[in-house]
Structures are given as structure tokens and as C-alpha cells.
Amino acid sequence: MEYENKHVLAPMVRVGTLPFRLLAAEYGADITYGEEIIDHKMLKCERKINESLGTTDFVEKGTEAVVFRTCAEERSRVVFQMGTSDAVRALTTAQMVCQDVAAVDINMGCPKSFSISGGMGAALLSKPELIHDILTTLKRNLHTPVTCKIRLLKSPQGTVELARQIEKTGVSALAVHGRKVADRPRDPAKWDEIADVVAALSIPVIANGDVFEYDDFQRIKCVTGATSVMVARGALWNASMFCAKGKQPWEDVKREYIRKCILWDNDLKSTKQTLKEMIMHYSCLEYPEGKAVTKSETLADLADLYGEKTYYQFVTKNRL
Numbered sequence: 001m002e003y004e005n006k007h008v009l010a011p012m013v014r015v016g017t018l019p020f021r022l023l024a025a026e027y028g029a030d031i032t033y034g035e036e037i038i039d040h041k042m043l044k045c046e047r048k049i050n051e052s053l054g055t056t057d058f059v060e061k062g063t064e065a066v067v068f069r070t071c072a073e074e075r076s077r078v079v080f081q082m083g084t085s086d087a088v089r090a091l092t093t094a095q096m097v098c099q100d101v102a103a104v105d106i107n108m109g110c111p112k113s114f115s116i117s118g119g120m121g122a123a124l125l126s127k128p129e130l131i132h133d134i135l136t137t138l139k140r141n142l143h144t145p146v147t148c149k150i151r152l153l154k155s156p157q158g159t160v161e162l163a164r165q166i167e168k169t170g171v172s173a174l175a176v177h178g179r180k181v182a183d184r185p186r187d188p189a190k191w192d193e194i195a196d197v198v199a200a201l202s203i204p205v206i207a208n209g210d211v212f213e214y215d216d217f218q219r220i221k222c223v224t225g226a227t228s229v230m231v232a233r234g235a236l237w238n239a240s241m242f243c244a245k246g247k248q249p250w251e252d253v254k255r256e257y258i259r260k261c262i263l264w265d266n267d268l269k270s271t272k273q274t275l276k277e278m279i280m281h282y283s284c285l286e287y288p289e290g291k292a293v294t295k296s297e298t299l300a301d302l303a304d305l306y307g308e309k310t311y312y313q314f315v316t317k318n319r320l
């Protein structure tokens with residue numbers, strides 16, 4: 001996997017499942033991250049080939065819950081992101097999935113209390129020895145590229161120092177979200193502090209934060225010097241922002257997303273959450289569409305709501 005000059009779909013919990021990743025790729029994303037999956041959860045899963053969908057599924061043993069679903073079409077660009085606080089668990093998890101993905105990434109930026117209290121996400125930022133242990137263990141034992149995604153530390157020098165330590169572990173690239181742990185999503189991303197990291201490293205840096213339009217790809221590259229750019233909310237609201245020729249109407253993007261959810265039998269909660277995020281951005285959940293999405297209980301309900309009943313019947317009837 002090459003990390004130079006790439007447009008990257010960021011990891012997004014509940015959003016970055018197979019249909020959304022394929023949608024972003026169709027519009028031009030070169031690398032697509034899956035949602036963060038916690039190592040403990042993955043370790044309860046078994047790998048199954050789903051003949052009827054043509055996918056590889058990681059399913060929680062004793063249940064039908066699909067924790068991670070992927071397919072051959074995205075094998076060369078999908079990144080499996082995990083939450084972990086332990087090198088052995090991280091390696092065991094990565095070994096389960098590495099033959100099915102293009103790279104493995106460790107989330108070192110999540111500020112949520114669930115992650116921090118488990119020693120994962122941004123909790124790792126203050127534990128450079130543990131970071132070193134996890135990344136070198138993965139590097140020594142995997143042929144798959146290994147990367148990580150960090151936030152900014154309190155001081156620019158602190159971020160640069162940590163980034164240098166991470167580079168020494170042999171990771172293939174480093175994604176830097178230009179916000180500090182205490183920052184909120186509405187606070188502007190600090191592109192200048194990403195630039196400090198880029199200047200200090202030789203490996204590819206993936207700059208992340210506040211890229212909403214196609215033109216922003218070039219802007220953030222100019223300001224930071226980063227070779228690649230990662231987008232979360234801009235893509236969530238309209239995945240066609242990856243298109244060089246301009247965004248498509250979000251109603252069309254939404255319809256394409258629903259069709260992919262039907263085709264790949266996406267998890268209902270993930271589908272509803274992603275649609276709700278789109279609706280909240282462009283409209284309001286209290287309007288009829290938002291209320292109907294909230295009330296829907298099956299993918300068939302959503303297919304009805306969006307005029308895709310015939311497509312739903314065709315797809316489900318033709319499954320093996």
C-alpha cells in the first residue's frame with residue numbers, strides 16, 4: 001500500500017462499514033478506513049465466508065452479529081482500525097484480519113471516556129513506551145503495513161517528539177488529526193501544528209481536520225506540506241466530496257448509500273445512524289424524513305421510505 005498523494009476516508013464509528021467505504025471509493029477516495037473496532041470485541045469473533053453476499057465476515061461467536069465485513073473489491077485499499085491498549089491483543093486481532101485488508105491502524109486519538117478509561121485511544125498519547133511496544137510488536141510480526149492515527153499534544157514540540165518516536169517503530173505512515181484532546185469538533189483544526197510534524201518526519205503524513213470541499217485537499221496540503229489528506233465529516237455529509245468534478249446533490253448520494261446498504265445487507269443501526277447524521281446536517285430529524293428513519297425497524301422499511309422497494313425485493317430474492 002502506498003501512502004503518497006492519497007485522498008483518504010477517515011475512520012468513523014457506526015459510519016465506516018462496507019457500503020459507506022465502497023461509496024466513498026466510488027466517488028474517488030483512494031484509501032478507506034473502517035470504523036474503529038475494539039480488540040476485545042474482535043477477539044470474540046470468527047472469520048466466515050459469506051457465500052450469499054460474497055463477503056468475508058467477522059462474526060461474534062454464538063451470535064449473528066457482524067463486527068467487521070469486507071469484500072475482495074476493497075481489499076487493496078481498506079484499512080482495519082482497532083482500539084487497543086495491549087501489544088499481544090493488538091497482534092492477535094491484526095493476525096485475524098490482516099489477510100483481508102490492505103493495512104492495520106491503531107487509534108491513538110479517540111477522546112471518549114470509554115476509550116480513555118480502557119487505556120485506549122488518546123490515553124495512549126501519554127504512554128510512549130506502550131505505543132512503542134504495540135507498534136513494534138505489530139511491525140515485527142505482520143507483513144501488512146501498520147500505521148497509527150494521533151491527535152495533537154498540548155505543545156507542538158510534544159507532538160513532534162511523539163511523532164518522531166512513532167516513526168522509529170517503522171510504521172508506514174502517520175495520520176495526524178489537527179486537534180488536541182480537549183478540543184471540540186467545532187474548534188478549528190490546527191493545520192500549522194500538522195505542518196510541524198510533516199517537517200520533522202520522513203514517512204508520509206496524512207493530514208486530517210476541516211476538509212469539506214474538494215479544493216480543501218490542495219489547501220491543507222499547501223499549508224501542512226502533507227502528502228495525503230484524510231476526511232471525516234465532509235465525507236459523511238456528502239461522500240461525493242471526493243469527486244474532482246464537484247459534489248453531487250446529497251439526495252442522490254443518500255440514495256446510492258441506501259442501495260449499497262441493501263446490496264451488502266448493512267447493519268441497521270449503522271445505516272440509521274449514518275442517514276441521521278446526513279439528515280441532521282442538511283435538514284432536521286424532527287421533519288417527517290428524520291422521524292421515519294428513527295422509527296424504521298428493518299432495511300426493508302428504509303427501502304420503502306426511499307422508494308427502493310423494488311430494488312430491495314430484487315436483491316434479496318436473488319441472494320444465494
Ligand SMILES: Cc1cc2nc3c(=O)[nH]c(=O)nc-3n(C[C@H](O)[C@H](O)[C@H](O)COP(=O)(O)O)c2cc1C
Binds near residue numbers: 107109177231
Ligand atoms: C461520526 C464520527 C465517528 C468517528 N469515529 C472515529 C473512529 O472510529 N476512529 C478514529 O480514529 N476517529 C474517529 N472519528 C474522528 C475522525 O476520524 C476525524 O479525525 C475527525 O472527525 C476530524 O476530521 P474532520 O474535521 O474531517 O471531521 C470520528 C468522527 C466522526 C464525525
